[in-house]
Amino acid sequence: MIFYALILLIGTYLDSVIRNLVGEEFRTIHAPSLQLIVAGSALIFAITSALPFVPGAEIGIGMLMLLGGQYALLVYLCMLYALMLAFTVGHFVPLSAIGKAFGWLNLRKAQSLLAKLDGLAPDQRMDLLMANAPKQFVPFLLRYRYIALIVLVNTPGNSLIGGGGGIALMAGLSGLFKWYYFALGMAVAIAPIPIAFYLAM
Secondary structure: OHHHHHHHHHHHHHHHHHHHHOOHHHHHOOHHHHHHHHHHHHHHHHHHHOOOOOOHHHHHHHHHHHHOHHHHHHHHHHHHHHHHHHHHHHHHOOHHHHHHHHHHOOOHHHHHHHHHHOOOOHHHHHHHHHHHOOOOOHHHHHHOHHHHHHHHHOOOOHHHHOHHHHHHHHHHHHOOOOHHHHHHHHHHHOOHHHHHHHHOO
């Protein structure tokens, strides 16, 4: 809780800095200082957007609105880096650790499922999930999971279910996604808004 409060405070401070930059001070500030501030803001944006429940897409749109389309590529790369960072972290987090957390929360069924999945190869995990999933929608979503992931990342308000960082973390944790297909899918998923801002310059 304290960590996320600090993130909000930092975000508020960065917002005030950027708002000043796009005002009269933006025209008078020296180029090296401007580049340093933008680079620092981009780095903080990329790291915080990888965290679950942080609305990275909304922050990215805010940066594009404040800085303009000329920074569309920078914001796009930061968003992609954030998603890949969260995916990579999830890939290396052991399922047993998540299972213990579920057990602490008294979510016994989820803990039992993760215990069964732990140690299985990706194909075996898929077979187990397909066998235990409700027969209406989940098998379809698992079969077309990359498309479902693209849609989910672009769903408004997805921060309520973890945001882009949380979704990417769970994707990496599941072991069901190849990193190169995930990267390609996310590169396509987050492209429309930066492209729109760039074309609107």
